Amino acid sequence: MSVTDTYQPTPDTGGPAQPLIRVTGLQKYFPVRGGILGRTQAKVQAVDGVSFEVKKGETLGIVGESGCGKSTTAKLLIGLVEKDKGEIVFDGHALGERLSLKELRRGVQMVFQDSYATLNPRLTILDSVAFGAKVQGLDNPEELARKMMDRVGLDPDRFAHRYPHELSGGQRQRVNIARALAMSPRLVVLDEAVSALDKSVEAQVLNLLNDLRAEFGLTYVFISHDLNVVRYISDRILVMYLGEVVEVAPVDSIWQEQAHPYTRSLFSAMPSMDPDNRTKEPPLAGDPPNPINPPSGCRFHTRCRFASAVCKEAVPKLAGLARNGDHMVACHLHDAQSGHPKAGQGVPE
């Protein structure tokens, strides 16, 4: 029996047209406590009104700088962090209504950045990989774990009884992938899963992720700060800035034209790889503002070259571009009615 036969995800309910996961108005504020009474003094607005959907079999890449809420969004998706507001609907079933947290985690699994910190140092590799399947009450978890280890390129006879510290970073990340897949999930959230790996090992793991996606019909949410990696693996890219979605678009469309000034800066910040044509000017000055007191209106207006009065006051809405409705952007420059002096003209050069 091959590993594909043992892969038994929960059955599809809504057909291919229904998105596998849809989140609406997701919000998470973390309280900052202080003083002798430990009262809440401020709130970090980590994720604020984030909505998106991921189609079945699609890979959605999420990019943004540190503190923009990428990882919080990922944790909200699998219920590791409790949401303040908003709705998470997995294949037509809303979390908390027709879907329990345990059921959600059968369908959604996660791979984290730090491969060492996310493995229990006292469990052997086999026990770690089989752990989730045991909790979920799947049949024969150890057999399943061995097959999955074999599938991700770790010989079970050699590695099953080793401990995490005996493995290299690339091998440990394979263990984490095997552990996530042992539950036969339909959606895998990869939070900077290849960022800590060396480039040569990263390419191996990316090839593995591509193979697994094809073999098991997986859907990925792929979070990374490396735009080249995100472009390589994703079908669509979602750009976050200070807890909000500023742009979502198919990869080719966003690679051709970055409709939001922030996305454009992010793209120009990539090293050029051309010694004759090095970057001359940094695209953005300064660091991202503090998410405790994010700027009013459009949160990017403090660093935006094209900001006008309206950007300080009104929050831009995420809307499709005229030339391509699938390419969504939240910027006053693209909204003819926004009142921006250059409204409706798109981002100037």
Add this chain to the structure above:
Amino acid sequence: MTKLLEMKNLNVRFKGKRTVHAINDVSLSMDQGETLALLGESGSGKSVTLKTLLGLLPPKRSQIDGSIHVNGVDIMSLRGRALQRYRGGEVSMVFQEPALALDPVYTIGHQIAESVMRHKGVDKANAMSTALDMLDRVRIPSANRRLHNYPHELSGGMRQRVMIALALACRPRLLLADEPTTALDATVQIQILLLLRELQKEFGMGVIFVTHDIGVAVEISERVAVMYAGQIIEEGTTHEIIRDARHPYTQGLLAANLHDVARGERLSAIPGAPPALEARPDSCPFAPRCPVAMPECRADLPPMLAPGDRRRVACLRAAQPIAAE
């Protein structure tokens, strides 16, 4: 003119429960004011090379052979006061994690001034004004106010600017930068890279920039030396390395950058992982992972070929025409 750096046959071993052959026969030379990127993956010996240069390795556990001359001075023989003057005065270093490298209980102005007072022998007031000038030069806004801030009051990008100001305050001839932008966001990383490039021109110092990211190396350096398993396996100008990489490992690294790979296309990944270095390599350390390895590669260490002026590559294959593949 004396060479800025002349490193010959450097070997570093770490002893303990097991021996690690961290650096194996590395030779490196730099002219005054040159910018060199040391490129390699974790465990390739990049950081150990920098630490050896500053004499920061634990003396009891490390065995160092070979010679290092900085501006003609044999730094392996430096002890006591002379070593103190050399560190931070002649050569200084910017670390990857500025939050750990700065002292949390002193203001940043105090920390920069302390180094200036030590090395230049000026009084506190003068040192503070040098510190202020340095903060201005690294483009810290309202430097006057920032002088009295503690490290935790600054963002990551600002802290790295402070580290650079601290390292350059005594006008070293050589700046060592150990992955100074790896912990930063892309938009901040490019700011720091451009700042370093400007300051390098302004002060005319030499820079050794350690990185694992080829893109960063291209942005910052004139020359690149690629390290693998504690050896330099290829060296050349940035142009030569990017356009005409000869070593299969360098070629693999360039491909793994995904700069212009089509979506979903299978990546030509280098299989396996770097060697553990428990023994000194006696054949090409890359041979087990090399797509074009020959029996000769596993028999002996590859010769260092010199296909051009200051160009070198440690690979038998580099001697043959590339069409052989």
